[in-house]
Amino acid sequence: MSTPVSSDSLVDPASAVVQNVAQDVAAYLAKLNEAQRAAVEHGGPQAFAPGAPLPEPLLVIAGAGSGKTNTLAHRVAHLVVNGADPHRILLLTFSRRAAQEMTRRVSRIAAGVPGAAAVLAQGLTWAGTFHGIGARLLREYAEQIGLSPAFTINDREDSADLMNLVRHELGLSAKEKRFPAKSTCLAIYSRVVNTGDSLADVLARSFSWCIEWEPQLRALFAAYVDAKQKQNVLDYDDLLLYWAHMAQEPVIAADLATRFDHILVDEYQDTNRLQASILLALKPDGRGLTVVGDDAQAIYSFRGATVRNILDFPAQFDPPARQVTLERNYRSTEPILAASNAVMDAATERYTKNLWTDRASQQRPRLVTVADEATQARYVVEQILEAREGGMKLKQQAVLFRAAHHSATLEIELARRNIPFVKFGGLRFLDAAHVKDVLAVLRWAENPLDRVAGFRVTQLMPGVGPATAARLLDQVAACTGAYRAAEALAAFA
Known part of the structure; x- marks a missing residue:
């Protein structure tokens, strides 16, 4: 016979965690500095009491190297530890990898608090990028907005x-004067969607060479x-555009607003107008928004x-959002920060x-002015060799660059001076297919x-596959001397 269960034993797991907070709070907050802790504890204990209003909007200005990710992860963990339902927390990050890392950190932080690990057993189910979360929500509300799930x-x-297919169907690729390439057309379209600016303004500001079109x-x-x-497809920009428009529908907006108590956004300085409008639609008064x-x-x-978006954030609410600034840097030295x-x-x-x-x-950091990229590469290599002497x-030295293609000139200089290196982020210049093709032509000519x-x-030639290439090379190998080899190639052609 089963044992009767009293109503007192039916306690929500998240609420049970609150009973253990007092004795463990110092453990997971002890390593935070004063500003970080102020951000993490924003709202105070009263904000987590049953039926209490959600905390007012919070803006965390996190200087470079100030422990931004650690602070945000502690904020999420603090919410859960104090009774927030992790299924009602929306965490928006710049990349999927960042969302995964944030989720892991939250679990590690809360693991030391009795009961919190059980609450987070299923993880933060609403952690991801704007595009990823948008795709999930659009599938749920698809039929309400006239979209097939x-x-x-x-x-x-x-x-x-x-875009290119439509371009051809409209006859734009057959113009006497060259029409913008498909990638350029898509870039212009994407800029219009994400900025909310008119096509004329986008062309004038960023694609002036396309104004005539x-x-x-x-x-x-x-x-x-x-x-x-017609094809029932969406592109990446649609995931934000449809979400933003969906959030403007009163019935859907009200339903969306009740799904999430707390919304936390990372890298807010890199959001666009669509993303900001989505947040304001979900949290018009800003309560629960960080x-x-x-x-x-x-x-x-x-x-x-x-x-x-970030400059105007505080003034979008009444009263204005609270601001906490993280100024202590954990990466750099004093002279670098002074600069x-x-x-x-x-x-x-x-x-x-x-x-x-x-x-x-x-x-002290040095500002070095050089004439061109080649001179810059030579200067960097000379500094590397000087440090080695x-x-x-060599493996203790690193060169940072903004984009993968910016390293091409440096890679050539390193290879010329026989300096071994490992490139992180993209292919090495000499490993790129088109560069290897050119080098192969030169090697074979030699x-x-x-x-x-x-x-x-x-195999770069039309109609030549591995079998044909092998037969050709067999004929060349049977010849002696470069002249005879050239004759064999001519005969084969």
Whole structure:
């Protein structure tokens, strides 16, 4: 016979955690500095009492190297430890990898609090990128907005191909004067969608060489949207666009607002207008909303992001959002931060912050001006060799660059001087397919008996596959001397 269960024993797991908070709070907050802890504990204990209003909006200005990710993870863990339902927490990050890392950190932080691990056993079910979360929500509400739940999502390459197909159907690729390529057309379309600006403004500001094609581009984009709708496909931009429009529907907006108590956003300085409008639709009064970012690190305006989102955030609510600034840097030395602070001070509009550290150093950063990329590469290599002569191993040295293709000139210089290196992020320049093709042509011209080079080069020709290439190389190998080899190639052709 089963044992009767009293109503007192039916306690929600999240509520049970609250009973154990007092004795464990110091353990997982002890390593935070004062500013970090202020951000983590924002709202105070009263904000987590049953029926209490959610905490007011919070803006965390996190300077470079100030422990932003650690602070945000502690904030999420603190919410769960104090009784927040993890299924009602929406965590929006810049990448899927960041969401996964954040989820792991939250679990590690809360693991030391009795009961919290059980609550987080299923993880943060609503942690991901704006696009990823948008796709999930669109499938749930698809029928309410006239969309089939079976829609498929085109990646950037598929979207460019569809744009190109529509481009051909409209006869734009057959113009006497070259029409913008498919990738350019997609970039213009994406900028219009994500910024909310008019096509004319986007062309004038970022694609001035395409202004003459404005009427044709307008027709192309209308046909592109029509093609997507007929095929029941969405592109990445649609995931935000449809979500933003969906959030403007009163019935859906009300339902969405009741799904999430707490919304936390990472890298807010790199959000666009669509993303900001989504947040305001979900949290009109800002209660339960936390955004973290740094206006000095806004680098994605070329993707439609606007630094205005973070600069204007506090004033969008009444009363204005609380601001907590993280200024202690854990990565750099004092001279580097002094230089960084001087650069940031020159900004006409910014959040005031003064990065500091207790890591002293006598070495000051240097600003070196060079004539061109080749000179820059030579300077860097000379510094590397000088450091090596001073006792610093090559594997202890690193060169940072903004994008993978920026390292091409440096890689050539390193290879020329026989300096071994490992590249992280993209292919090494000499490993790129088109570069290896050119090198193979040069090697084969120099040595017709080089079978590896010949095998690669011959298959670049139309209609030549591995079998044909092998027969050709066999004939070349049977010859003696470069002249005879050239005759064999001519005869085969």
